[in-house]
Amino acid sequence: MRALEALYRTHVERVYGLCRRMVADEARAEELTQDTWVRVWESLESFRFDSAFGTWLYRVATNVVLQSERGRRRRRRRREDLDRSAAPPAPRAAERGAVDRIALERAIADLPPRARAVLVLHDLEGHTHAEVARILKMAEGTSRAHLFFARERLRRTVVP
């Protein structure tokens, strides 16, 4: 247990950062961070040192987030259909920066899961396409295609 705690304390910021960027909700990011470390505990013996530990850890965290997304997207779409009937008031100028940031984070959270994962890992976490491909176990070309799709979706949604 102390071994797991030592690893947790060393890497928690990295894992939480990834989860927080994948979901636009702090409480959920904390839950997913905990889920990730439970998964690490359950599967560390299967880590074969055939990749960097950081790569493997990112893979575990991404899989935890992607798996938790199944089903949530359908439930969220149904809620948004109900909410759309009430239009929000226009933000004041001072609030616009925060509103823009929130809008961008929501748009990222609304991306299809794998495209979102690629965008977060490449554009927000700074990984190369080769690294993203290793983490997500996909071809580099697939990573590029997902990134293009994600950027285009965001550009049409949030760039004025």
Added chain:
Amino acid sequence: MNGPHPTWERLYAYRDAELDDPERRRIEAHIRRCTTCRGRLAEARALTRRLEALERPGRPGRDLWPGIEGRVGAPGPRLVTDEGPARESPAGREKAGGRSSGAGRRWLAAAAAILFLAGGGLLATRGGGLPGSRGGDDALATRGVSTGLATAAAVERAYRPRLARLQRRVEERSEEIGFDLAASAERDLKAIRSATEEVRSALEASAGSPELLAELEERYRRELWLLRRLAAVGST
């Protein structure tokens, strides 16, 4: 003629500096003459600027460890953290002794190896691939005698290959070493390497200083001594 408009995909690749030179020059020539594509490139840049402006999330707002510990079981006391000594859980006091199964030992070995790999990265990032060591320096090192090496580069050449070999041997023997000893040694190695970096920085300002060179050698000798002791754990 401007030629065909580059696709959005090629504009993003241009923005990411991923194009080869001929294609990059073609797109630049086109953009100079095409207001539509200049506008598109500006949109692509605006998006990436907004993404880059998103703040890094940082650490979670609270310590998540208690929740994790509760889900995986809680044998043994917790580590002291930066926030202060951790409370020992009642379950931890009852379950003293930890895991003793073969699977538990393998898990601890895996965790110990990861800690060593994280520490050994310091050696790798300081520019590996140095020429091989000179013969006979091991005896001098253990006697604590300065070899009289005249430059920091010479000290590095004398010690770093041996340190790298010992680091690998320690990683291979991580199961025999065990997690507790590995964690303790990792803390000592961090302190030694931090002191080494300070001396190296000082040598950049005072190249060739005999006192600093002797100090650098002493740091490397301590690291060698510690790694040798770890590598010898459990061997006959």
